[in-house]
Amino acid sequence: xxxxxxxxxxxxxxxxxxxxxxxxxxxxxxxxxxxxxxxxxxxxxxxxxxxxxxxxxxxxxxxxxxxxxxxxxxxxxxxxxxxxxxxxxxxxxxxxxxxxxxxxxxxxxxxxxxxxxxxxxxxxxxxxxxxxxxxxxx
Numbered sequence: 001x002x003x004x005x006x007x008x009x010x011x012x013x014x015x016x017x018x019x020x021x022x023x024x025x026x027x028x029x030x031x032x033x034x035x036x037x038x039x040x041x042x043x044x045x046x047x048x049x050x051x052x053x054x055x056x057x058x059x060x061x062x063x064x065x066x067x068x069x070x071x072x073x074x075x076x077x078x079x080x081x082x083x084x085x086x087x088x089x090x091x092x093x094x095x096x097x098x099x100x101x102x103x104x105x106x107x108x109x110x111x112x113x114x115x116x117x118x119x120x121x122x123x124x125x126x127x128x129x130x131x132x133x134x135x136x137x138x
Contacts, residue, residue, distance in 0.1 A: 012041040023051065032056065046075070049075060053072060065086075084102075084113050087103035087106060
């Protein structure tokens with residue numbers, strides 16, 4: 001795949017496919033680099049925008065992940081998982097009020113995320129807060 005991508009550097013799908021393979025192997029830094037290359041060709045590809053944030057999140061660069069997810073949300077404001085992962089990233093860097101705002105948006109857009117949030121370790125510090133309890137309706 002790397003050879004195919006290097007033979008045609010304007011082939012967006014090649015970078016996405018390579019990014020996906022690397023992502024599946026747990027090579028998040030390299031995967032993120034390939035998604036960024038795909039975005040240099042197609043700047044608003046929803047999958048690549050999401051995966052850039054996700055790779056940073058999995059590398060535990062939560063500030064970078066927030067930035068990545070916000071780029072996604074700028075183009076795709078209805079992406080519930082983008083709001084959810086932004087909330088998780090914000091919670092992990094102790095930006096609790098912002099995290100709760102994003103989580104509220106995520107759950108409003110996809111009510112299934114209520115249950116996920118209730119068991120997500122990223123929200124551990126928020127779970128006792130009344131605002132969090134209201135969002136997940138517990």
